[in-house]
Amino acid sequence: MAKVLVLDKIAKSYGKIVKTQVLHGISFDVEEGSFTAIIGQSGSGKSTLMNIIGTLDRPDEGNVSIYGKNTKDMDKKALAELRNETIGFIFQHHYLLPEFTALENILMPYRIKHTKVPQAVMDYALELIELVGLTHVKDNLATEMSGGQQQRTAIARALMNKPKLILADEPTGSLDSDTTEQVYSLLRKINKTYNTTFLVITHDKVVAQQTDRMIEIKDGKIELDVTLD
C-alpha cells in the first residue's frame, strides 16, 4: 500500500536560551487508508508532533514526506496549497470562525481555492452537516452553537475538500461519552467510505483500542507502536 506519510527522525525543541527538547527523533510511516491513534500523557509532545506533520510547524531536524513529497523543500505558498488540498485539520480547540455560520465554516476550505460554489459542492456540504447531525443549526453563527456542536462543525469542515489525510487533535475532547462514540463511528465510516487516512490524538484508551494502530509517545519518543486488529 502507498505511504501517505513518512516521518524521518523528527526532532524539536523549544526555547531560545534554555532549550527543552520536546521531540527526540521520531520516525514512523503511515499507510493510505489506515486509522492510527496517537496516545500519550499530557505534555508528551503529541500536539507538537501533529503540528509538524500538518506542516504548520517545522522540525529542527528530520523530514516529513507527504505522498512522497519532502515538505522541507517547499515554500510557504506550496505548503498552504498542500494543506488545502491534502490535509484536513481538527484542532484540540475547535477554532471555527465566529463571523461565519456553521455551513459557511464548513465551506471555507473550498472557498479558499474557488470563487463559485457549484450545486454539487453545496450538496456535499449539506450532506456533511447532516452527517454530523447539525442540519437544524446550519445557519447559526459559530458563537451560537454549543461546544460539542462547534467540534462537530470542525469535523465536517475538515472533510470538506475530501482530504487524503485527516489530522485530529483530541476531536472529542469536549464531548460526552455517547457523543464521543458517535463521532468516532462517524470518523470510522468516513475512513472506510472514502479510504481517508486518519491520525488521531486521544487520551481515551478505549477509543485507541478500536483503531488499526496505536502509537504511544512518551517524553518525545515512541514508547509503543502496535498494530491492532
Place this chain on the structure above:
Amino acid sequence: MFSFRVALRFLASNKLQTLLIVLGIAVGVSVQVFIGSLIQGLQNSLIDSTIGSSSHITVTSSERNETVADDASFFSTLQGFDERIVVVSKTVDGSGSMTTDTYTDPVVIRGFEFAQANTIYGFDDKLIDGALPVGAGEMMLGKDLVDETGLSLGDTVSVFIPETSETHTVLLVGVFDFRVTSINKSWFVMDLGGAKSVLSSPGLSSYEIQITDVFASDALAASLRNNIGNDFAVTEWQSANQELLSGLEGQSISSLMIQIFVMVSVVLGISSVLAITVLQKSKQLGILKAMGTNDAQASKIFLFEGFLLGIFGAVIGVLLGLLLAVMFTVFAVNPDGTPVVALYINPAFIAMSASIAVFASLVAAFLPARRSAKLDVIEVIRNG
C-alpha cells in the same frame, strides 16, 4: 473572491468599529470637498470681479496717447490669431466734461461695437433702463451718475471735448449698472461710430480681446507681441494684477496643506485601527492559514478592508461635504440673500478627493496587510 468575502464579513461583523472608521474617512473627505469648493469659489469670484468685465489682453499703439488704425484686416488677423480668442472688440476712448442744467461732471467717453463688446462687458445684462445708444446723438450713463444728476431717459446733455474744444449735444437713451461705483459714475458710453465722431478720432484707442483660458493671457500676449510688430503695445491682465495672483497662489497652497494634513490624519487613523483588527482577528487568520489560505490571500483581506472602508468613507464624505456646502450657501448669506461666497462645485475636484481617500485607505491598509501575511499559524494554534 475569497479574500473579499472574508473582508466584507469581518467588516460586517464588527459594525460599530467599521462605522467609526467610515465616519472618520467621511469627515476627512467632507472637509476636503467643502474647503476645496469654498476656496475655489472664492478664487473664482475674485478673478471674476477683477477681469469678469474687462479686457484680458489689450492691443494699443506703442506710442503713448496715440491711436491705432481701424483696420479690418488687422482686426481679422487678431480674431484668427489663436483659437483661444473668444472675441476682439474695438474701442475708442476719450475724456470730456458733461454739463447738465445744474452740474458739470468729468466723464470717460467710451465707444464700443456692442456686438463684440457685449461678450466682454455684458451690456445686455447691465442695461437696467432704456436701450443701447446708436450714432453720434445717443449715449448711456451709469446708474450712480444718473442718480446724482437727476437725469432721466430722453434728457439731453452737453459734452465738451477739451482736445478739440468742441461741444456736442447728446441724448440719454440708456442706464447701465456695473455694480462698480467708479464705472457707474464716469463712463459715458456710445457706439463706436458715435464716439469716433464726438471725439473727432478716425483711429481706435485699442483692440480688446477676451480669451477662454484666462491664465493663458501672458503666453498669448507674448506671442501676439512677436507677431504683430513694433507699432503695437500688448498688455494683459495678469501682469497688471501680480498681487492678486500671488494672493490666490498663497490661498491655493494653504488649502493644499489643509487637505494634505486631513489625509495624513485619516491614513494614520485607518492604519492604527486596522492594525488592531489584525490582532483581533489573529485567531481567525491562523485557522484560515491552517486550512490553506496563503499569505497573499491573508494580506489581501486587509487591503480589501481598507479599500471598502475607503469607498464607503469617500461616498459618505462627498455627500456630507456637498451638504455642508449647500448649508453654507443657504445660511451664510449677504443682506440681499446672495451667498457670501458662491461655492464652486467642481466634479473633477470632488472625484479626485474621493479617489485620493480610497487610495489613502489602501495605503493605510498596507502595513496591517503585511502583518496579516507575516502572522505565524503555529503561534495562534499553540496559544489557542
